[in-house]
Amino acid sequence: MTLTESPQSTAHARALVLAGVLDARGAPELAKRVRKRLPPKKSKLVLDLSAVTAIDSAGTATLVDVWRLGHARGFAVELAGVQPDVLKSLQEFRVTVTVPPPAALPGFFESLGATAWGAVNAVGGFLVLAADTTVGAVQSLFTPGRMRWAAYFRESSVMGSQALGIVGLITFLIGLTLAFQSAYQLRQFGAAIYVASLTAISMVREMGPLITAILVAGRSGSSITSEVATMKVGEEIDAMQVMGIPFVDYVAVPKMLAMVTMMPLLTIIADLLGILGGWIVGMVYLDIAPKPYLQKTIDALVTKDLVTGLFKSFVFAWGIALIGLYHGIGVRGGAQEVGKATTASVVSAIFFIIVADSIFSIIFYVVMA
Amino acid sequence: MTTAKTKPESDVVVEVRGLTVRYGSNTVLKHVDMTVHQGEIRVILGGSGSGKTTLFKGILGLTDVAAGHVAILGQKTQNLPEKQRDRLMQRIGVLFQNGALFGSLTVGENVALPLREHRRLPEGAIAELVRMKLAQVDLGHAENLYPSELSGGMRKRAGLARALALDPEILFCDEPSAGLDPLTSADLDRLILTLRDRLKMTVVIVTHELASIKAVADSLLMIGGGKVIAEGPMAKVRAQGIAAVDEFFARKARTVARQDTSVAELFGLKPAKGGA
Incomplete structure (x- = not known):
């Protein structure tokens, strides 16, 4: 996979051009590149996928990761030029948008009590x-x-x-x-x-x-x-x-x-x-x-x-x-x-x-x- | 369906009211109600993790119940004195998921065990009965084999023979077709139908196997996320147009309503032409 900055990039809408197969080998590069220079708030990040011929689950997960990053930092992520094969993969994989927060760990007294109660039961x-x-x-x-x-x-x-x-x-x-x-x-x-x-x-x-x-x-x-x-x-x-x-x-x-x-x-x-x-x-x-x-x-x-x-x-x-x-x-x-x-x-x-x-x-x- | 015309209350053989089961802080069953009438084949269905096995165990008193009650053949099972409970349990037969045969006994001895324990029969009659029950499930040749020497399907059939040993009025089956090939599974379904038709047995089956549901079920109880989604005669439940039921019958059983979206939707992409 190759990854290049598009010449049409502006301060407000940055564009990255991806080409080849977006899989587990290429995906880290994308995540790294986006994280290294975070787009500013309220800006747009366009990922041009028109030259991407195939995508696997790792690639899809990376796209979702970038989307979540944008969601948290306040910039929008758009995909452009998605090829039919790639689109099929994107339709196949499903994500839950709102990830539930991890359950709160029990406090000291709670876990002490639970241990004691467990011991009494045993x-x-x-x-x-x-x-x-x-x-x-x-x-x-x-x-x-x-x-x-x-x-x-x-x-x-x-x-x-x-x-x-x-x-x-x-x-x-x-x-x-x-x-x-x-x-x-x-x-x-x-x-x-x-x-x-x-x-x-x-x-x-x-x-x-x-x-x-x-x-x-x-x-x-x-x-x-x-x-x-x-x-x-x-x-x-x-x-x-x-x-x-x-x-x-x-x-x-x-x-x-x-x-x-x-x-x-x-x-x-x-x-x-x-x-x-x-x-x-x-x-x-x-x-x-x-x-x-x-x-x-x-x-x-x-x-x-x-x-x-x-x-x-x-x-x-x-x-x-x-x-x-x-x-x-x-x-x-x-x-x-x-x-x-x-x-x-x-x-x-x-x-x-x-x-x-x-x-x-x-x-x-x-x-x- | 076979008993639709009879008096409303008297023919109820299994009654579950407000059954609630918790494992720790996790509520697995929430106020489940179920009514099974005499002579029907009731299928309890649901995806994995829906609570159907817990309901099964709750009915049989094999799991601690937080609230609610179960009545079998008109007797509440909780807090029943041991003697009465034993007598009640002798009127039901249970087929567990993998047969639950006793590994230290042969197939014949497994079937003979409830007879020896609960009936005063001469040895000759016990031997005859064992052979009859084994023949009923096509296992006549396996009487002297140990459970470890049997295939999964044979183990299940041997378990069924043991469950039938005391001529129960109600037969409970936990996933009878799980792990069986379609032919063996269909045989088992046919056997269950025969039991109901010839011996007027009531059958309660927990399963998620669609083919087997379609073959045997008179009535359904669909359970999802620990709650009853639908209950009633097969045709009526299907006609209600409940999403979860329709999904299940379209072979898309899900335990919870889906909260996820496809990645394509996430990025606001339109589906491909002619796609889903």
């Missing part, structure tokens, strides 16, 4: 779901006829037995590492045998429940969310509602019960494999005979350690299931929201596990010590 929604699901789960234990046992067993198999491999491997390695690291220190004092006590206590009290919970949150918490969110997006939950099939009984309760029954079992396995890891380090690296090591392990553990560990894992399971359900059911919109909800679910579940674990440590070993 907590409310969570509590309702928590109450419904927990009550439903307890009820179904006393009225076994209501319980969807097939769903429960399917969920248990996925959350429990299929998680054994990964939970077992990770906690075994944790026990191994724990024993190695503590052996390095304890050996200096000739107290290598205490590796057994240290590994046993830290596995049963902390590492077993905690690592299992984190793994289960990443594995099953996320799958609860993605499954429920997919159901929500596919209108399956709406369908259940109009079919009179309660979501809580059909979906939430079996998942919750499977989670709270499988997690303590997984934790027991995790404890045992962690201790096994420590035992192997004791035998191979520290040359402690197998029997004294095991004896020391049993001596170190008290019932309270096991009970508190399992209680914790039960509470973690309850929280992971609820958080998973809550994030899943709260999804709005399309499929891309499912991924976001799943991520949010795992992050908040792990956050919950760690905060709850700290609180339990204080309660069990400070308050109840």
Whole structure:
């Protein structure tokens, strides 16, 4: 595209002659040229398009941009010599003359209030779901006829037995590492045998429940969310509602019960494999005979350690299931929201596990010590 | 049309009065009224974003309602005790946009689910009923397939079979022909007509598909910008000469009255000779 000043330009009516194809490559030149030397108020800007053979949407938009500039600065813009093909394009593209002003941004207090109200609603929604699901789960234990046992067993198999491999491997390695690291220190004092006590206590009290919970949150918490969110997006939950099939009984309760029954079992396995890891380090690296090591392990553990560990894992399971359900059911919109909800679910579940674990440590070993 | 001569009030099966729905500060439905009579095929139509799906969800109680009420088969649905609501919901069937089949169940199990949940039938009778319903929608061969193994049209038909499982008095369909090829869509329309004619079912359809509207609709409710633009028997609405209705039937559905001008008009150019 070429752009030249017309010889007929006067102070009152400036004319620009355009030639060639007015498209995305030529258009910026036009806008720049007009802006560089703005026509005065009440003057006229004539764009001579008689030599313009074609115009695309970018070119049209530029013409509109110049028109708006004129509208704002008080000069008129006219087109001259528009060719039939160009005119067709100009008729095809449509613009809204009065652009609505952007909505006013909410003020500080308004957005603070909105955030607080949103948080109150979210907590409310969570509590309702928590109450419904927990009550439903307890009820179904006393009225076994209501319980969807097939769903429960399917969920248990996925959350429990299929998680054994990964939970077992990770906690075994944790026990191994724990024993190695503590052996390095304890050996200096000739107290290598205490590796057994240290590994046993830290596995049963902390590492077993905690690592299992984190793994289960990443594995099953996320799958609860993605499954429920997919159901929500596919209108399956709406369908259940109009079919009179309660979501809580059909979906939430079996998942919750499977989670709270499988997690303590997984934790027991995790404890045992962690201790096994420590035992192997004791035998191979520290040359402690197998029997004294095991004896020391049993001596170190008290019932309270096991009970508190399992209680914790039960509470973690309850929280992971609820958080998973809550994030899943709260999804709005399309499929891309499912991924976001799943991520949010795992992050908040792990956050919950760690905060709850700290609180339990204080309660069990400070308050109840 | 089929029921034009009967008593005025008693044959009303769906009644919507002053329904208002808000999402945040955005009012999606404004005081919508609708009356559907027994045995008619009512089409709710409108462009995208017009509020027709929200109206659909509002009628079924799937969205929070700011004002107004809905009565189905003479019962107001809001604040209905759970038991009564369940019983009422068993008298209606709903076909959702993509079928909304449960992914963990086969097609047959999906259709059997409402039967198992709400009817005490021997297993043999359930199996027989499931096969009957699937045959009705031409899906006899797909009983043991999972929803993920079906095409979009098959999923929709399976959803219809499930919606029909309890022999509902009213069938609600959300965009039954969306995403279907014209032939499959026409099949579905024919099926809906059969249901009305043979089983005296009332059908409420949300759609923007012109071909399907022309094929099945007895009466229309046109909605735009969250408000009712026109309601009544098909012929009467068409005869009223409402601009939005005419535009819609001229395949130019727009959700809001246009406020834009062409760039040519902006510059005061006359249209080309013989042009629009």
